[in-house]
Every structure is written in C-alpha cells, then in structure tokens.
Amino acid sequence: MMTELSLNILDVAGNSVRAKASLIEISVIIDRQKDTLTIQISDNGCGMDDEQLKRASDPFFTTRTVRNVGLGLPFMKQAAEGTGGSFEIDSEPGKGTIVTAVFGLSHIDRMPLGDMTETIYVLITANPDIDFIYTYKLDEACFSLDTRELRNILGDVPLNTGEVASFLKDYLQENQSYVSGSYIV
Numbered sequence: 713m714m715t716e717l718s719l720n721i722l723d724v725a726g727n728s729v730r731a732k733a734s735l736i737e738i739s740v741i742i743d744r745q746k747d748t749l750t751i752q753i754s755d756n757g758c759g760m761d762d763e764q765l766k767r768a769s770d771p772f773f774t775t776r777t778v779r780n781v782g783l784g785l786p787f788m789k790q791a792a793e794g795t796g797g798s799f800e801i802d803s804e805p806g807k808g809t810i811v812t813a814v815f816g817l818s819h820i821d822r823m824p825l826g827d828m829t830e831t832i833y834v835l836i837t838a839n840p841d842i843d844f845i846y847t848y849k850l851d852e853a854c855f856s857l858d859t860r861e862l863r864n865i866l867g868d869v870p871l872n873t874g875e876v877a878s879f880l881k882d883y884l885q886e887n888q889s890y891v892s893g894s895y896i897v
Contacts, residue, residue, distance in 0.1 A: 715826075716823055716826025716827070717751065717823050717824070720751075720788045721753065721828070721831055722831050723787075724753050725738060725835055728809070729835075729839055730757075731758045731759070732758055733808065734841075735755065735756045735843045735844075736753065736754070736755045736842060736843070737752070737755070737844070737845040737846075738751075738752070738845070738846050739751070739753075739846075739848075740825065740848050740849070741849045742849065742850045742895075742897060745851070747816060747817045748816070749816075749822065749897065750812065751812070752810065753810070753811045754808065754809065758805065758806065758808075759803045759804045759806055759807050759809055760801075760804075761805050769785050769786050769789045769801070785801070785811065788811070791823055794821050795815045795816035795822045796819055797814040797815040797819075798812075798814045799811075799812070824896075824897065825897035829881065829884040829888055832844070832846045833877070833881050833884060836859060836872070837871065837872040837880070838872075843858075844857070845858045846884075848887070848891055849891070853890075853891040854891065855890070855891050857883065
C-alpha cells in the first residue's frame with residue numbers, strides 16, 4: 713500500500729493524463745470541524761463506460777497494456793473507507809471522470825497527506841501541455857493555482873522551463889505553508 717496520500721493522488725492523476733485530459737483539477741480540503749480530509753481529482757479526459765466504471769476499483773482490472781493490475785483507485789478507496797470515510801467515482805465517456813475520496817481526518821489509520829508541493833510540481837512539469845488547477849484548503853484558509861493563468865502571463869514559455877519550474881515550486885511551498893501554518897496533515 714502507498715504510504716502517503718500524495719502518492720495516491722499522483723497515481724490517480726496519472727490515470728487522467730493517460731485518459732488524454734487537457735485539464736485536471738485536484739482539490740485537497742481539510743475541515744477540522746467536520747474531521748474530514750477530502751481529495752477530489754477531476755478531469756476532462758475520455759471518461760469510462762459503465763463496465764469500466766464498475767471495475768475501476770478492482771485491483772485486477774486496468775486499461776493499461778504494460779501491467780495487469782491497476783492499484784491507484786483501489787488503494788485510495790481502501791484508504792478512505794478504512795478511516796470511516798467514503799469513495800466515489802463519477803464518469804461519462806467523452807466528458808471525463810471525477811474521483812472523490814473522503815477520509816476521517818483524525819482517524820488513527822489515515823495515512824499522512826505527504827508532500828503535495830512535490831506531487832503538484834511533478835505533475836505540472838512532467839506534463840507541460842496539460843492544464844492543472846490545484847486547490848488546497850484548510851478550514852477557511854485557501855489557495856489555488858491555475859496553470860491557465862500562468863500561461864496567459866508567460867505566453868509561449870513552457871511551464872517546465874527552469875526559472876518557471878523553480879517559481880512554481882516556491883509558490884506552492886510558500887502558499888501551502890501559509891495556509892497550513894504549523895498544522896501537519
């Protein structure tokens with residue numbers, strides 16, 4: 713099993729990349745009053761038909777040709793439900809997929825969130841032609857990064873260019889630290 717939720721997010725977002733998404737939205741919402749950690753990953757990729765959707769949480773089902781198992785969604789489902797939370801996939805062919813996992817925030821079996829800065833940084837710089845919207849919210853404090861806004865400012869400069877990538881990493885770290893303060897997820 714994956715040791716951090718950020719690695720699950722990386723894996724599930726990789727499914728969105730393989731589904732030919734041009735826009736992937738990743739939200740991490742921590743609500744201490746409700747004692748929940750909600751992770752939502754949505755894309756505008758090819759989507760899944762009813763049969764694929766039924767089997768998406770089966771670790772022995774994958775649409776990949778390089779291996780016979782697909783563990784990202786089953787692990788995320790098990791991790792969420794193991795904390796008293798929930799897991800849901802909504803998908804429609806030609807429209808995309810939405811994966812929502814709700815975790816019991818203070819549950820003893822909840823894996824740590826992990827390094828979301830690195831996860832988002834890797835996704836953006838490894839997939840410079842895909843747009844990402846990343847939202848990180850802790851109670852009422854929130855920040856969001858939309859690569860479409862960066863593209864408007866940068867013009868033709870790729871998001872994985874050295875200076876831009878360095879800015880991205882710093883921006884993500886500073887804003888997540890600002891929102892989280894000393895709270896460790």
